[in-house]
Amino acid sequence: MSVPGSFTPQIDDDALRLVAKARILFADTDKMGIVYHASYFRYLELARVELIRSVGPPYSALETEGLALPLVEVGVHFSRPGLYDDHISLYCGLSRLSRVRVHFQYRVVVERGDRHGADERVELLQAETRHACVDRVTGKPQRLPQSLFDRMSAVRGA
Amino acid sequence: MSVPGSFTPQIDDDALRLVAKARILFADTDKMGIVYHASYFRYLELARVELIRSVGPPYSALETEGLALPLVEVGVHFSRPGLYDDHISLYCGLSRLSRVRVHFQYRVVVERGDRHGADERVELLQAETRHACVDRVTGKPQRLPQSLFDRMSAVRGA
Amino acid sequence: MSVPGSFTPQIDDDALRLVAKARILFADTDKMGIVYHASYFRYLELARVELIRSVGPPYSALETEGLALPLVEVGVHFSRPGLYDDHISLYCGLSRLSRVRVHFQYRVVVERGDRHGADERVELLQAETRHACVDRVTGKPQRLPQSLFDRMSAVRGA
Amino acid sequence: MSVPGSFTPQIDDDALRLVAKARILFADTDKMGIVYHASYFRYLELARVELIRSVGPPYSALETEGLALPLVEVGVHFSRPGLYDDHISLYCGLSRLSRVRVHFQYRVVVERGDRHGADERVELLQAETRHACVDRVTGKPQRLPQSLFDRMSAVRGA
Numbered sequence: 001m002s003v004p005g006s007f008t009p010q011i012d013d014d015a016l017r018l019v020a021k022a023r024i025l026f027a028d029t030d031k032m033g034i035v036y037h038a039s040y041f042r043y044l045e046l047a048r049v050e051l052i053r054s055v056g057p058p059y060s061a062l063e064t065e066g067l068a069l070p071l072v073e074v075g076v077h078f079s080r081p082g083l084y085d086d087h088i089s090l091y092c093g094l095s096r097l098s099r100v101r102v103h104f105q106y107r108v109v110v111e112r113g114d115r116h117g118a119d120e121r122v123e124l125l126q127a128e129t130r131h132a133c134v135d136r137v138t139g140k141p142q143r144l145p146q147s148l149f150d151r152m153s154a155v156r157g158a
Numbered sequence: 159m160s161v162p163g164s165f166t167p168q169i170d171d172d173a174l175r176l177v178a179k180a181r182i183l184f185a186d187t188d189k190m191g192i193v194y195h196a197s198y199f200r201y202l203e204l205a206r207v208e209l210i211r212s213v214g215p216p217y218s219a220l221e222t223e224g225l226a227l228p229l230v231e232v233g234v235h236f237s238r239p240g241l242y243d244d245h246i247s248l249y250c251g252l253s254r255l256s257r258v259r260v261h262f263q264y265r266v267v268v269e270r271g272d273r274h275g276a277d278e279r280v281e282l283l284q285a286e287t288r289h290a291c292v293d294r295v296t297g298k299p300q301r302l303p304q305s306l307f308d309r310m311s312a313v314r315g316a
Numbered sequence: 317m318s319v320p321g322s323f324t325p326q327i328d329d330d331a332l333r334l335v336a337k338a339r340i341l342f343a344d345t346d347k348m349g350i351v352y353h354a355s356y357f358r359y360l361e362l363a364r365v366e367l368i369r370s371v372g373p374p375y376s377a378l379e380t381e382g383l384a385l386p387l388v389e390v391g392v393h394f395s396r397p398g399l400y401d402d403h404i405s406l407y408c409g410l411s412r413l414s415r416v417r418v419h420f421q422y423r424v425v426v427e428r429g430d431r432h433g434a435d436e437r438v439e440l441l442q443a444e445t446r447h448a449c450v451d452r453v454t455g456k457p458q459r460l461p462q463s464l465f466d467r468m469s470a471v472r473g474a
Numbered sequence: 475m476s477v478p479g480s481f482t483p484q485i486d487d488d489a490l491r492l493v494a495k496a497r498i499l500f501a502d503t504d505k506m507g508i509v510y511h512a513s514y515f516r517y518l519e520l521a522r523v524e525l526i527r528s529v530g531p532p533y534s535a536l537e538t539e540g541l542a543l544p545l546v547e548v549g550v551h552f553s554r555p556g557l558y559d560d561h562i563s564l565y566c567g568l569s570r571l572s573r574v575r576v577h578f579q580y581r582v583v584v585e586r587g588d589r590h591g592a593d594e595r596v597e598l599l600q601a602e603t604r605h606a607c608v609d610r611v612t613g614k615p616q617r618l619p620q621s622l623f624d625r626m627s628a629v630r631g632a
Binding site: 323394 | 479480481482511519544545546547550610
């Protein structure tokens with residue numbers, strides 16, 4: 001048996017921004033009546049593309065330069081269940097930036113007033129996704145374009 | 159910025175069993191031409207339910223006892239991209255078992271001969287999912303039923 | 317071999333409203349580089365719940381009355397491929413309303429200016445989904461609550 | 475309001491073959507406790523790729539010839555709800571074959587003994603998907619390769 005460390009990422013709340021809100025659909029739920037855990041990963045994608053868009057050209061611009069940012073590692077801690085029709089708030093920021101790596105951190109939250117019949121803020125999860133910059137065709141590691149690196153650095157310092 | 163530890167689980171290969179095989183569909187891929195990372199989570203679910211089924215009554219029997227095993231924490235390391243039409247092998251085992259927690263570990267692999275045009279074994283990912291035993295209705299922590307605990311202990315020792 | 321009729325719904329554009337916009341994610345695409353057809357069904361769900369919300373209590377209010385609106389029949393015609401990062405517009409309206417049935421019709425469109433590098437309006441699909449009102453527990457047909465019927469009738473006449 | 479025809483495809487049962495079986499996961503269900511309708515579309519994809527594989531080279535061989543078979547139209551009738559842990563049977567056949575079009579028809583069924591606690595065969599849905607043969611890059615209509623057409627014709631006649 002492995003003696004595992006924690007997969008719960010340490011979140012730096014000062015680095016987070018509200019980047020998008022979204023509505024939980026039937027499509028996201030499972031028969032436990034709550035959000036199926038895998039449904040959150042598309043919301044995390046939405047969060048990081050909106051973070052990138054907020055500082056400059058969209059992620060697709062990276063692709064036109066022949067680059068990609070595939071996911072290498074992910075850690076998630078699920079705190080409380082999300083419910084149907086929750087209006088969730090997606091917070092996202094950088095947790096690390098180097099010439100060849102970009103790490104994003106996240107909180108997904110139901111703010112006070114955004115869950116029917118509830119009157120409190122509910123934390124759903126915290127997560128971190130770690131991406132490498134690679135050549136789209138060969139998959140070989142590449143350096144982030146200087147312009148994206150500079151824009152991302154601004155996010156980090158914000 | 160957080161100084162994160164690793165989300166890559168330590169896998170005990172002696173504890174793993176081949177529990178299922180599956181075919182990668184268009185539905186699983188994205189425009190990078192590879193498997194979208196979130197698509198793997200349903201295969202991890204398939205792996206753990208087949209592991210449970212292999213030692214006794216299916217997961218649904220737990221539900222009829224009023225219990226559930228929601229996901230609390232997950233860590234995944236993605237090694238190499240999965241491709242369309244790969245015939246993937248799902249390996250799964252227990253990494254921890256207590257009266258109130260069940261942790262599963264996984265490897266997803268394309269065995270030699272299971273990828274068109276390739277002649278080598280390819281590791282796609284290693285993962286660990288950590289689940290708590292709770293009451294289905296209240297969400298409060300509960301002890302695993304003795305029968306399931308015993309059967310699971312047998313898996314662990316196998 | 318069957319001699320099939322058309323599954324392309326006839327859309328009454330006067331009955332449609334713009335109910336939501338959404339951003340196409342990697343999660344929605346497949347290795348053809350376009351939106352995977354099944355990805356659209358969650359957007360159709362988003363469209364109809366927002367249409368219902370626009371005229372009164374949300375869909376979840378129906379559930380608290382012990383009712384559900386499961387899908388019985390669906391027809392879709394896909395006109396042109398959706399692309400990554402498209403900002404899609406979801407149009408939705410009623411196509412039929414009776415005491416026990418609700419039919420929704422849809423158009424999904426990329427409006428001029430909402431696709432990077434393109435300068436025209438692009439129709440992605442037209443669809444119709446047909447739902448029955450049933451008891452949530454027994455699945456037996458039920459009449460729509462008068463209040464919802466009245467509100468829906470207003471949509472229809474709008 | 476449109477006066478719609480039926481989206482329920484006429485199935486020719488003599489043309490259907492059992493092509494695959496699959497296990498319903500939590501991932502497939504929604505908070506109604508049944509299979510979310512959109513979850514079936516990946517099973518329909520699994521069915522048609524296994525039908526193609528059963529008569530010769532897999533679908534990916536079509537891609538290496540620069541072709542694709544995008545979905546143009548779909549009609550589905552949902553008869554009865556699918557449940558968690560159902561072991562579903564996927565039946566698939568051709569409903570039309572021409573030089574530029576391939577139509578598939580489907581039944582998804584829970585055979586007697588494949589649903590926990592039930593003792594009858596349950597029909598979940600019948601469906602038809604209509605695909606055009608196109609050039610992968612330009613999207614322009616193309617003729618099916620003669621070899622695939624011949625193999626498909628054999629399916630049809632079977």
